[in-house]
Structure formats: C-alpha cells, structure tokens
Amino acid sequence: MKQSRAFANGQIEATSAARVGLMQIVNPTRKNAITAAMWRAIPEAVHWLHVEAQVRVILLRGAGAKDFSAGADISEFTELRKDAATARVYEASNSRAFAAIREAPVPVIAAISGICYGGGFGLAAAADLRIATEDAVFAVPAARLGLAYPADAVQDFVRGLGSQMARRALFTGASLTAKELHACGFLSEITSADALEAQTLTLAEAIAQNAPLSLRASKLAIRAVELSDEDMLREAEILGAQTFDSDDYAEGRAAFAERRRPVFTGK
Known part of the structure; x- marks a missing residue:
C-alpha cells in the first residue's frame, strides 16, 4: 500500500511503496535549495519513513529530475546565519539532518543529478550509496562564502571522498565531476539522466527484498x-x-x- 506525507509545507516529500521509501527535496525553482524549515523536516521525514511507513530502504533525490540540490538557501543567511550565535542554531539543524541520513537504521541511497552543492553534497555524503548522472556537478563552496562547513559533516566528506579529495573540495570550493567522484569511490555508479530513476529504484528494490x-x-x-x-x-x-x-x-x-x-x- 502506498503512503505519502508532506513536511515543511510540501518541500520535503516522503512516500513509501513496496517497502521502498522515497524522500524528495522539493524546491525546483531554486535548484532544490534547502531552507531552514526543510533542514528541520528531514529528520521527521526519515523517522516517518522508517517507523511509521516501515520501509527497508530510503531513496533520496531532488524533485524535478534536474538538480539534486544547490545546498542551503543562501537567501536566508542574512537573518538566520548572520553571526556566530545565529549560525550555531542554524547549523544544529543542519547537523540533525545529516545525522538522520547517516544514522538511519535502513540503507539510504542518494540519486544525484545536475547540481549537488554544499548542504546537498553533505546529504549525499551522509547516504550509504550514491548513484549520479554523467553530468552531475559537485562542490563545497563554503570557503568562497567566507564560512566553515559543519565539522561533523566534514567527517562524511572524508569518509566518502577520501582524505585528499575532501581537502581539495573544501580548500578550493571548486566543482568536481561525476567521473572524478566515481574514480575516488564516492559514487558507486554513474548512469545517464534517462536511466537514473530506474537504476536507483532497481537497487532499492533489491535491498528491500533482503532481511x-x-x-x-x-x-x-x-x-x-x-x-x-x-x-x-x-x-x-x-x-x-x-x-x-x-x-x-x-x-x-x-x-x-x-x-x-x-x-x-x-x-
């Protein structure tokens, strides 16, 4: 039986069917940038999928089949991340979102297309498995914005990218290609844009059949x-x-x- 629930006014969508959970980042007009409300909703969505919908695997993707996520919504930074005090509150919600993905009792697969920057890159790094389209582009632009990336999330980059590639990503803020991230082991597979949905769903269904x-x-x-x-x-x-x-x-x-x-x- 298919079940669905919307969080953060519909900008985080959770759906379950046949033991496979789907969590979508829904802000396509801003390249699926993640607002503060969306950060707060991610742990709720993971909890609902695992506990209430009882899924056995979660598939994470950006809505619109174009971009995974441009990261945190910078338009909110003037108010919500304007100094150390507000940043601590804001980043606490970031950390809870990353932890929800990282510590979910079930495997999480990130299906990545287009832009995967900043906090979006962090969510993907927290996932267990990652498949991306050939044209996917990755970056951590924190240094170019004059801020530091949350330290707990840096651990996910180091584990996923390896020490050298994590340093390159964080120190330069430059974009990285899917080919580069497949070579370093961050991505398990690269596929075409047309095949991404089917390929990730096939993997999710194979996992969901297991104990x-x-x-x-x-x-x-x-x-x-x-x-x-x-x-x-x-x-x-x-x-x-x-x-x-x-x-x-x-x-x-x-x-x-x-x-x-x-x-x-x-x-």
Whole structure:
C-alpha cells in the first residue's frame, strides 16, 4: 500500500511503496535549495519513513529530475546565519539532518543529478550509496562564502571522498565531476539522466527484498568500522547474533532449501 506525507509545507516529500521509501527535496525553482524549515523536516521525514511507513530502504533525490540540490538557501543567511550565535542554531539543524541520513537504521541511497552543492553534497555524503548522472556537478563552496562547513559533516566528506579529495573540495570550493567522484569511490555508479530513476529504484528494490535485521546489523557494523568505535562494533555484533534466532533466518534457510524467494518480515 502506498503512503505519502508532506513536511515543511510540501518541500520535503516522503512516500513509501513496496517497502521502498522515497524522500524528495522539493524546491525546483531554486535548484532544490534547502531552507531552514526543510533542514528541520528531514529528520521527521526519515523517522516517518522508517517507523511509521516501515520501509527497508530510503531513496533520496531532488524533485524535478534536474538538480539534486544547490545546498542551503543562501537567501536566508542574512537573518538566520548572520553571526556566530545565529549560525550555531542554524547549523544544529543542519547537523540533525545529516545525522538522520547517516544514522538511519535502513540503507539510504542518494540519486544525484545536475547540481549537488554544499548542504546537498553533505546529504549525499551522509547516504550509504550514491548513484549520479554523467553530468552531475559537485562542490563545497563554503570557503568562497567566507564560512566553515559543519565539522561533523566534514567527517562524511572524508569518509566518502577520501582524505585528499575532501581537502581539495573544501580548500578550493571548486566543482568536481561525476567521473572524478566515481574514480575516488564516492559514487558507486554513474548512469545517464534517462536511466537514473530506474537504476536507483532497481537497487532499492533489491535491498528491500533482503532481511531487515541483517541490513541493520550490516549498516551498524560498517559505521563502527569507519568510526573505529568499539562500543558500536559490540552493538553490531549483538544485532548480528540476534539474527540467528530470528524468524527471518528460518525463512531464509527454508527458502534456500525450497529454491524460492524468501519473504522476510523483520522478525
């Protein structure tokens, strides 16, 4: 059953169908720039998709099939990011949005086309998997605006881009091509603009067919390794051990023996 919910006056849209969640950034007249209200809405949308709609994977994209996101809406900076005090409040909402993507219990796939700048680039960096069109362009223009990028989000750039490419992106503010980011491992695939939607949906559906408990344990283990977090690694080990007593493990074994596709329930 398809479910939908709008956040931030419709500028963040969440939809679920067949265990696949879709979250759209909807501000196409401004190249899907993200307003303060939209930043605040992103954690709400992730929560709704995972907890209420019970999706097993989230697909993140910009509306309009042209641009992923130009990043934070600079037109708001005069009031909402005018000094250190206001910037701290503003960036706290940024950080919560990045964390919602990064820490979502289910895998998040970013489908990237056109412009992917600043905060939009940050959201993509926080995702688990990234597929982009051949003409996608990436940049972190913070240094050209005279401000610093949120430190917690820089970690996502370093993990996704690698140390050298992250430095290049942050120090120069220059644009990077999809080809360059595929070469450094930030992108798992590059595709044509016409094929992006179908290709990312195919990947999302393949993930959604797998056991939710297994996906959650794997995502947590990967994050633990990336962060060198021993406590998180132990938590991932506990989750992994729990899968052996799950109904899904019994279903997986039965389906394998019967040569059929398993039907997982997340229990």
